[in-house]
Amino acid sequence: MVIRFVTADGGLAIDVDTRRHPPTPATPPETLASLSRLHPQHSGPQHLHLPLIVTQAVGFLSIVYTIVRLTPVIALICGLLVVVLMVLGLASADWLMAAGWRQGLFMHCIDPDAPTPLPFDIVAQPGCYAARPASYIKAAAGLCVATLAADVCGALLTGLGLRSADHRTKFRYYRFAVLAMALALMCILIALVIYPVCFAAELNLGNRSVWEFGWAYGVGWGAAIFLFGAVVLLLCDKESEELYYKERKVSTNNTNTYDTLI
Helix, strand or coil, X not given: CEEEEEXXXXXXXXXXXXXXXXXXXXCCHHHHXXXXXXXXXXXXXXXXXXXXXXXXXXXXXXXXXXXXXXXXXXXXXXXXHHHHHXXXXXXXXXXXXXXXXXXCCCEEEECCCCCCCCHHHCCCCCEXXXXXXXXXXXXXXXXXXXXXXXXXXXXXXXXHHHHCCCHHHHHHHHHHHHHHHHHHHXXXXXXXXXXXXXXXXXXXXXXXXXXXXXXXXXXXXXXXXHHHHHHHHHHHHHHHHHXXXXXHHHHHHHHHHHXXXX
């Protein structure tokens, strides 16, 4: 917003930008000097008091900017939570469950009181064994491992971006962090889709009438939700940082031009 100050006789005028940018080119330095002689208490634009509404707006924008600055921190927390969830999901055998049978990505377990015949015509004693050599189980396990690795990289890059004071370096870290977490999100979604779809194709070999997904499968969806939130938060923070950097650069250039004119 630009405020125009006019002397009592209407002969002199000065335009002052309330955002503390230098005066418009239409106002020569001689006019500033004349106004300073007429009103010594206003010897420069730095002594002009901003209107109340402008002060409140600046305060509100400062609060919004502070909240926006927390988005990468929240994204980092989401990335760390995904690490915990993926480790739990990979280590668990509770992806698919039936009477006396639990199946995960790397192992399946047989309960002591499991009714026979066992699913998929497996003959074994009660206990936990390596997962069946089904292609969809191997694919889902590989995708989940890739999700964990990509998320660790994304969380690490986010932390490095938070520590960096240089805006260009920060943007670079955030850009690669978004790519890593987006890759992790895509991998976990593919794994969560192909696991039940391919299992349904061999359901007639299950020797069980009731099958249900275990808590580990739900943990995978929880990891996907946190990954999506982290990607969105990093994108929002990246845009706000770029906008702030551009505004700061323009403000600095205008200030240097004003000093040159003075």
